Amino acid sequence: MTPTPPTTTTTHLPDGYRLTELGPLPEEWRVVRLGEVFDIQQGKALSRKRDKGIRPRPFLRTANVLWGHIDLRTLDYMDFTPEEEKKYALQQGDLLVCEGGEIGRTAIWEGQISGVYYQNHLHRLRRKAENIEPLFYMYWFQAALTLLGLYRGTGNKTTIPNLSRTRLAAFPIPLPPLPEQRAIAYVLRTVQRAKEATEQVIAAARELKKSLMRHLFTYGPVPVDRADAVEMQETEIGPLPTHWRVVRLGEVMSLRRGTVLPSEVPHSRYVGLEHLDSGEVLIQRFGYAAETSSAKAIFQQGDILYGKLRPYLDKAALAEWSGVCSTDILVLIPKKIAPLFAAYLMHSSYVLQHAIATTTGVNHPRTSWKALAQALIPLPPLAEQREIARMLQVVDEKIRAEEARKAALEALFKTLLHDLMTAKRRLPAEFVARFKEGSSNE
Structure with missing residues (x-):
């Protein structure tokens, strides 16, 4: 399908640009059919009959x-004859x-593994x-x-929309000079790889946090290689340091009661x-009472907000300011326990496991404070509670910093994708000249 011709007139075109069916483009860029x-x-x-066959x-x-x-x-696997293997073999750069599905979603085959069709x-x-x-065309x-809203309505009007070969072949696409294609692809790939590397750092940090929590809530704030030196005791919730206690959650936290109408606050x-984000101890987002209806629970700075609906979602956070919350959130007051440690303890x-085991209801499974208060928990001395919370907080701050970096890279990629593909932004000529030989993967 041909895009709707842009309304920009030639009198408003920048120098060196001309109007095309894809919008204003540099004069040296051609427009061709895919x-x-x-x-x-x-x-x-x-083919169900040849689902596996003799040559899966x-x-x-x-x-x-x-x-x-x-x-x-x-x-998935399917039978391919030798002739079909030759026909459907992928080559690097395909x-x-x-x-x-999501019509037009595109990726490039880079020869990751052999023998895939x-x-x-x-x-x-x-x-x-x-x-x-x-x-370049993957990014195009x-x-x-x-971003650009091109090729809308390109799917065939069948029960399941699909993109035919004929329609795809008719797509108008830009054809910049090859060095500029390579340069644009290189810039976008560099940002994309930086984002992927950041995602890997975040995933590794999250795994580190899980491992660290298991260690800290078992041995306390000691290095992993010194865990064997910690004097341990057997308890009803497993081995713990001998100077720790086992108590019920209700002994160190209480339920804050009281509701208010949004119109009052x-x-x-x-x-x-x-x-509330799963596994996180701080509140990153919020709304305002005026945007809601029905009674809301009151909480104060230093309280713990715990999501009692679908507790397997693992939602609990320390309130750093006062406000109101959904009545599907338990408002807990820490007592005889460091508030930040208490927030981590709730995760x-x-x-x-206790919350999940005490859940009732099918469509809207919930736990209750009456049930949750009976959970057996480890209770280190106050100084160790604070050190455990501090160590976990360091990891959380690293995760938040990497997530902010990821968000910045995503925004940068989106901006560059739009601006470079529409030639709203041109790469410096001396940079493009580096790509006269070789590929965009250099």
């Missing part, structure tokens, strides 16, 4: 093709475009000429379909379950 520069082929149709081979589905990434964690709900795009950088599809900060297996 089928002119890419060979398009759909994969093998699924792994193949890619639409679920494996994400924006800019191919997920190989789960692969683009895979979703024919159904693809099914008929994917189009394979293979460049016909050397003046094409496939990685992402920009066109997620319209400017108070409001916390709902949607504002420990001692409380989480």
